[in-house]
Every structure is written in structure tokens, then in C-alpha cells.
Amino acid sequence: xxxxxxxxxxxxxxxxxxxxxxxxxxxxxxxxxxxxxxxxxxxxxxxxxxxxxxxxxxxxxxxxxxxxxxxxxxxxxxxxxxxxxxxxxxxxxxxxxxxxxxxxxxxxxxxxxxxxxxxxxxxxxxxxxxxxxxxxxxxxxxxxxxxxxxxxxxxxxxxxxxxxxxxxxxxxxxxxxxxxxxxxxxxxxxxxxxxxxxxxxxxxxxxxxxxxxxxxxxxxxxxxxxxxxxxxxxxxxxxxxxxxxxxxxxxx
Numbered sequence: 734x735x736x737x738x739x740x741x742x743x744x745x746x747x748x749x750x751x752x753x754x755x756x757x758x759x760x761x762x763x764x765x766x767x768x769x770x771x772x773x774x775x776x777x778x779x780x781x782x783x784x785x786x787x788x789x790x791x792x793x794x795x796x797x798x799x800x801x802x803x804x805x806x807x808x809x810x811x812x813x814x815x816x817x818x819x820x821x822x823x824x825x826x827x828x829x830x831x832x833x834x835x836x837x838x839x840x841x842x843x844x845x846x847x848x849x850x851x852x853x854x855x856x857x858x859x860x861x862x863x864x865x866x867x868x869x870x871x872x873x874x875x876x877x878x879x880x881x882x883x884x885x886x887x888x889x890x891x892x893x894x895x896x897x898x899x900x901x902x903x904x905x906x907x908x909x910x911x912x913x914x915x916x917x918x919x920x921x922x923x924x925x926x927x928x929x930x931x932x933x934x935x936x937x938x939x940x941x942x943x944x945x946x947x948x949x950x951x952x953x954x955x956x957x958x959x960x961x962x963x964x965x966x967x968x969x970x971x972x973x974x975x976x977x978x979x980x981x982x983x984x985x
Contacts (some may be wrong), residue, residue, distance in 0.1 A: 735838050745888065746836070746874060758838055759889045759929035760874040761831045763866070766887060772825030773812070812853070817844040826887070836874075836884045849879035907967075909975030911949055920980045930970065940969030946972045 746758040761769075773850065784803040815823035821833040821841050833841045833849070841849075854864035856877045865877045874886055915923070930938050946969035 744769055755884050758834070758886060761829075761878075761887045761889055762875050763869045765829050765831065766869070766875065769829040769831055771821070772828055773823050776824045777807050780811070786819055809850070809979040812850045813843075816841050816850075817843055830890045831887050832890050833885055833887055841883075845885050846982050847884040849883035852877075852879035852882055853967050855879075867942035868912050906971065906978070907976045909967075909972060910979055911976050913949075914978075915980075923973055923977040924980060927974050930974055933970075935968070935970060938974075939968045942973045946970075949973075949976070 746760065761957070781804050784800060788800040788803065812823055815826075816833050819827070822831070826832060833846070835841060835845060856862065856868070856879060868877045868881070869875045872881070874880075876886065880886065926938075926942065933941065949972070
């Protein structure tokens with residue numbers, strides 16, 4: 734099942750607490766994080782502008798140096814301060830319904846917050862943001878370099894402004910009885926695959942299911958109490974979908 738789980742494309746992260754409670758984290762994607770970053774950039778600019786107005790009236794050298802120190806502090810510690818004092822949320826993240834957490838779901842700590850924001854300079858090298866864009870687009874969990882180094886995630890909260898994507902109902906079809914007992918993790922992986930099937934599309938679902946379906950297909954048998962199975966050969970995705978129906982029942 735490990736091979737099947739690695740091939741199963743899913744953006745959610747399953748997390749288990751020491752007490753054995755399982756829950757899911759949903760990392761925020763590129764578009765919503767870009768919106769939050771833009772809001773934060775405007776907020777930082779407003780703070781720096783206010784500092785210039787207040788301190789800039791001081792015409793001596795102390796005023797100039799103080800203004801530079803304030804601008805430096807806002808640029809480098811705005812995100813750290815917000816994440817530590819506002820439960821992982823800067824202004825932009827709060828508006829967009831996002832939060833910074835550790836990869837195990839626990840609140841971000843000072844060390845992790847400082848490290849992920851220290852590497853913001855590398856992610857936005859020369860203000861091009863190309864490194865951050867590549868990391869976000871290529872990594873599971875949409876992590877930039879700072880998130881990898883600090884072991885953090887930017888996840889959706891219950892108040893997210895992003896549209897909620899609900900899984901459509903699973904298509905009806907034959908029930909497949911696996912040829913061997915399946916572990917709890919295998920059953921959960923199959924149920925997750927079934928709930929994502931319609932979103933993936935048949936071609937992509939077959940591609941993801943190929944390796945695991947091949948390992949189960951020879952010992953499998955078809956049992957369709959609602960009628961005979963469809964004529965022809967079941968694709969890999971349909972085969973796993975049938976096994977998921979066996980364990981999910983009407984709850985799918």
C-alpha cells in the first residue's frame with residue numbers, strides 16, 4: 734500500500750496526535766498565498782510610510798538612523814511578530830483565512846517562525862520570487878524554502894475565503910472483493926481514492942491506481958449484488974473504486 738499511497742495525489746496532510754486522534758491539514762496553494770503576501774506587503778509599506786512621516790520630521794542624523802532601523806525591523810520581523818503574537822496569522826493570512834503551523838499541526842514556535850522568515854530573503858531573491866514560486870508549485874504541501882527548513886505549513890482555517898471544493902458522489906458500479914485482507918491504512922487509502930475519483934478524471938485515476946491495482950487484481954473477484962458487472966475489462970481506477978465500495982458501503 735505504501736507504493737499506492739505515494740502515487741495518490743492529495744494535497745491534504747494526515748496528522749495523528751500523541752493521544753491517537755487523527756485529523757487532516759489542508760495546505761494553502763499558490764494563488765491564495767500570493768494574495769495574503771500582497772496584503773502583507775501593503776501593510777508593511779503602510780507601517781514604513783507612517784514611520785517616515787513621524788520620524789522623518791526629525792532633521793538630525795538620529796532621526797534618519799531611527800527611520801532606517803524602524804524600516805529594517807518592519808521588513809525583517811513583521812511576519813515573525815504576527816505569527817508569534819497572533820496565533821500564526823499575519824494580517825494577510827488572517828484576511829485570507831490562513832495560518833502557519835508546524836507540520837504536525839502544533840502552533841508555530843519562535844525558532845521555527847524566525848527560521849522560515851529568515852529564508853524569505855532567499856525565496857524572494859532580487860524581488861523576483863522565482864525560487865518561492867518553483868518550490869510552492871513543485872512541493873507537496875506548497876512549501877517554500879523557509880517552510881522546508883522550519884518544518885512548517887501554511888494551512889487553511891475554518892474562516893478561509895477560498896472556495897470549498899466538495900467531492901462529488903462516487904459513481905455507481907460493481908463491488909470488488911479483494912483477494913487478501915487489507916490493513917486499516919490500505920482501506921483508508923482506498924476510501925480516499927474513491928472520494929477523489931471524480932475530481933481526478935478517469936485517465937488520471939487509472940494512472941495513479943495502476944501499480945497498486947496490479948498487485949491486487951489477480952486475486953480479486955467481482956461480486957455485484959446490484960446486477961452483473963459491466964462487460965469488458967475494468968480499468969485500474971475502476972477496480973480500486975469497486976474495492977472501496979466494499980469497505981465504504983453507502984457512506985461513500
